[in-house]
Amino acid sequence: xxxxxxYGSYIPVYRIKPEEIARIWGDEPEKMRDNLxxxxxxxxxxxxxxxxxxxxxxxNALSRCDINPQDIGAIYVGSESHPYAVKPxxxxxxxxxxxxxxxxxxDYEFACKAGTAGMQNVKAMVDSNYIKYGIAIGADxxxxxxxxxxxxxxxxxxxxxxxxKEKVIxxxxxxxxxxxxxxxxxRREGEPYPKHGERFTGxxxxxxxxxxxGKAMMxxxxxxxxxxxYAVFHQPNGKxxxxxxxxxxxxxxxxxxxxxxxxxxxxxxxxxxxxLSAILDEAKPGDKILAVSFGSGAGSDAxxxxxxxxxxxxxxxxxxxIKKMIEKIMYIDYGTYSKFRKIIITGDSVE
Amino acid sequence: MTELSRIWRETEYRYNLIGYKCKNCNRTxxxxxxxxxxxxxxxxxxxxxxxxxxxxxITSYSIVHESSSAFKRQVPYVxxxxxxNEGPVITAQIxxxxxxxxxxGKKVHMAFRKIREDGTNGIIEYGYKFKxx
Numbered sequence: 001x002x003x004x005x006x007y008g009s010y011i012p013v014y015r016i017k018p019e020e021i022a023r024i025w026g027d028e029p030e031k032m033r034d035n036l037x038x039x040x041x042x043x044x045x046x047x048x049x050x051x052x053x054x055x056x057x058x059x060n061a062l063s064r065c066d067i068n069p070q071d072i073g074a075i076y077v078g079s080e081s082h083p084y085a086v087k088p089x090x091x092x093x094x095x096x097x098x099x100x101x102x103x104x105x106x107d108y109e110f111a112c113k114a115g116t117a118g119m120q121n122v123k124a125m126v127d128s129n130y131i132k133y134g135i136a137i138g139a140d141x142x143x144x145x146x147x148x149x150x151x152x153x154x155x156x157x158x159x160x161x162x163x164x165k166e167k168v169i170x171x172x173x174x175x176x177x178x179x180x181x182x183x184x185x186x187r188r189e190g191e192p193y194p195k196h197g198e199r200f201t202g203x204x205x206x207x208x209x210x211x212x213x214g215k216a217m218m219x220x221x222x223x224x225x226x227x228x229x230y231a232v233f234h235q236p237n238g239k240x241x242x243x244x245x246x247x248x249x250x251x252x253x254x255x256x257x258x259x260x261x262x263x264x265x266x267x268x269x270x271x272x273x274x275x276l277s278a279i280l281d282e283a284k285p286g287d288k289i290l291a292v293s294f295g296s297g298a299g300s301d302a303x304x305x306x307x308x309x310x311x312x313x314x315x316x317x318x319x320x321x322i323k324k325m326i327e328k329i330m331y332i333d334y335g336t337y338s339k340f341r342k343i344i345i346t347g348d349s350v351e
Numbered sequence: 352m353t354e355l356s357r358i359w360r361e362t363e364y365r366y367n368l369i370g371y372k373c374k375n376c377n378r379t380x381x382x383x384x385x386x387x388x389x390x391x392x393x394x395x396x397x398x399x400x401x402x403x404x405x406x407x408x409i410t411s412y413s414i415v416h417e418s419s420s421a422f423k424r425q426v427p428y429v430x431x432x433x434x435x436n437e438g439p440v441i442t443a444q445i446x447x448x449x450x451x452x453x454x455x456g457k458k459v460h461m462a463f464r465k466i467r468e469d470g471t472n473g474i475i476e477y478g479y480k481f482k483x484x
Contacts, residue, residue: 051475052477055463340424
């Protein structure tokens, strides 16, 4: 059976606290921190973007296994902040990891679930023997308008997974998706910041799709929440995934490992996959994992997975774990954040 | 306008730190060169591509406070001479650090970063920078 052969993540080192953002905009610091359940969010430095994050994540994935990059036949990068509107991120990543001339590639966009959509596509291509290995990446340097609630959570990071049939560390037993046309969140072409459809964000958007996909998966696999050792859901803030987990019948013990938003913010297309990465950092053979992503617009991808005995031989320590990336950080103030994120209007002396 | 042909030509070695190794004397070079300066004509046809590990140590550095406009957002930043484990010495930026923590002799490893952007509608140039190990 096909599944994850290797994985790697990357989270920028810079962090800003909600208290610092609240200080500028006159919000109540405790209220923002507690309502969103977020202690800090990652911030990309001026020389980082989705391409650099994707490359670092892909290189971390490759360093943990002995796959020849020349055997990777497909790359799909999911993001809503690709550096170019027209020019693929995937080819930059492919060139930086030494992929061959002949490979399938495309950049995906489906709000926060474009990375897991890439996983589904790569799995299908591996299963149908079109390719030996494929790489799917979910990464973002997400945008939150200054002063908007999204500014407290919109962060940066990403995860790459290599999918194949040999030396599989995590079998993907099944995957499915649910999708509807929902106006919960969007960004028009050429606009720098997204808009959210207020009341559509929660119940009609996030919860409807996460719950539907989670339930459909358990029905399909004839499983119940207690059959899983870990569960990870898309994390637009710290509270939504906890509520979704409880609605589906999961306990804190099952979802706490993959819940990263309180420490790094919402990495959008990287969110669910980076939560999965944190789980794989500690998972052992036989562990069962349910992962459900969510992308506004809207839809969810669900994955039922089992960790294999191959995990015992897998070289996790060849790349930094999520825990290490959460610990090794540098806090910045709002002024530095504004400089890094190009919020300040500049004259000719800058760029 | 940025030279597109130069960026394209240098992509392989800037992305992946690909240098050349002289098969006559086993010295490694970065950036790539066609002739070994020690072996001269003896090296003709014997220069082979060689992927450097991306690990090295700082041999000297400067903290930049007055930069070109393209690097203004990163000021103050560190430019360093780095002796790679395989021998070549290269000049590169040290990122994600407090400049006060940079010291000669400290180990570094390669990172993949944006080098510069040609305005808001031009090409983005990527390549190697380094981080403290």
